[in-house]
Amino acid sequence: MINPEKEREFAELASKAKACTLCPRMAESVRVIGPASGSIAAPILIIGEAPGRLGADASAIPFHGDKAGENFETLLEQVGLSRHDCFITNAVLCNPKDENGNNSTPSRSEVNNCSRFLKRQVDLVSPRIVVTLGAQALNAIKSIEPHEIELSSALRKTWNWYGRTLIALYHPGQRAMVHRSFLNQLADYQFLAETFRRTVRQRVALGIAPTSATVAQIAEKLATQPNGISYFALHKLFYLAEYEYYRHNNRRMTSAYIVRQKEGPYVFEMHIKKLSKAIKNLKVWNDRDRLIVKAGGRFDLFALRASNEYDDILKYISDKYANSTDGDLKRIVYLTAPMRQMLRREKKLGESTFNKAIDFSVISTAS
Secondary structure (H helix, E strand, O other), X not given: OOOHXXXXXXXXXXXXXXXXXXXXXXXXXXXXXXXHHEOOOOOEEEEEOOOOOOOHHHHOOOOOOOHHHHHHHHHHHXXXXXXXXXXXXXXXXXXXXXXXXXXXXXXXXXXXXXXXXXXXXXXXXXXXXXXXXXXXXXXXXXXXXXXXXXXXHHOOOOXXXXXXXXXXXXXXXXXXXXXXXXHXXXXXXXXXXXXXXXXXXXXXXXXXXXXXXXXXXXXXXXXXXXXXXXXXXXXXXXXXXXXXXXXXXXXXXXXXXXXXXXXXXXXXXXXXXXXXXXOOOOEEEEEOOEEEEEOOOOOOHHHOOOHHHHHHHHHHHHHHHOOOOHHHHHXXXXXXXXHHHHHHHHHHHOOOOOOEEOOOOHHHHHO
C-alpha cells in the first residue's frame, strides 16, 4: 500500500528537481524523476549513473529507449524481475553532454549537486535492497553514507549500507559490457533476484505468461492486418486486450509494464526496436507522421499458453477496434476504468500520472 503522504512528498521532490539550475551544462536536459521511476513502495531501488542521451533524456523514462535500457530490461526479465519490483533513478537526474552533444561522465560537483535529491529518494522509497549500476553510482551513494566498497571486489555480495542491503552491479551499457560480459552480468542479476526472493518475499506464481515472448506474440497477432496498423494503435489494442482479459479473468495475460502517457497507454516491452527483433518479418514504415507496423505471415496461436483464452480476446479486440482511427482509440482507452481513475487523481489531487504504471486492479472495484 502506497502512503498518500509519501506520494505528495515525492511529487514535491520531483518539482524541486525539475526547477534545479545548479548544473549549467544540464540546463536544457530533461530531469528524469517522476512516476516513470516506478512505485515509491518498491522493494528494490536501482541507481544508475545518469540519463542517457538516446534513452531517458529522450523518453523521460529511466533506462528505456537506448541500448543500455534494452540490456537492463532484458537482464531483469531473464531473472524473473520487472519494473514492477523496482524504483529506478540515477546519481544525477539530467543527461550530462560534452561539447559535441554526446553522453559524458558527470563531474564530481554535478554528482554532489544531485546528492540531496538522491538521498531524499532513498529515504522516501525506503527499499529493502539498493542496487548501484556502475562505479559512478556506487561512489555517488557515499554522500548519503560513506563506504569503502570497490566495484571489482563487490560482485555477488551483499553489504549493509544505510540500514539496507546493498548490491553493486556493473552498468548495463555497451561500454561496460567490455569489462563485464552480458552473460556474467546475467549471473550477477540472478544473484540480485535470489537475494530479493530470500530477503523480501517468495515469488508467488500468478499463472501469468512470460513477458517479452508473449508480448511479441500478442503484438504480432494484433499487427496481422491487411494494411498494417499504426504503432500508436498497436499499443492501444494491446492495452484493450489486457483490459478485457482482466475484466473476464480477474488477472492479466502478461506482466508487461504499461504506463499512461499523454496519448494513452504505452507498453514498455513493445518498444519498436524490441518488436523488430522479436517478430520475424515485421514490416515498419512511415505514412506521413504515423509509424505503421505489419506482421508478415500467419500467426501461430498455439505458441501461446492458454491460447484459446487469448485467441478469443484478441479476435474480439481486433474485430471491434482494429479499424478505429487513432483518435477514436485514444478516446476509447481513456474511457476505461484504470485510465479514468488516473485522470480523476490528476484532477482532484493534482497528482501527475504521466508515465505512471497503470493499475488494472481498479477494474474489479469498478465492475
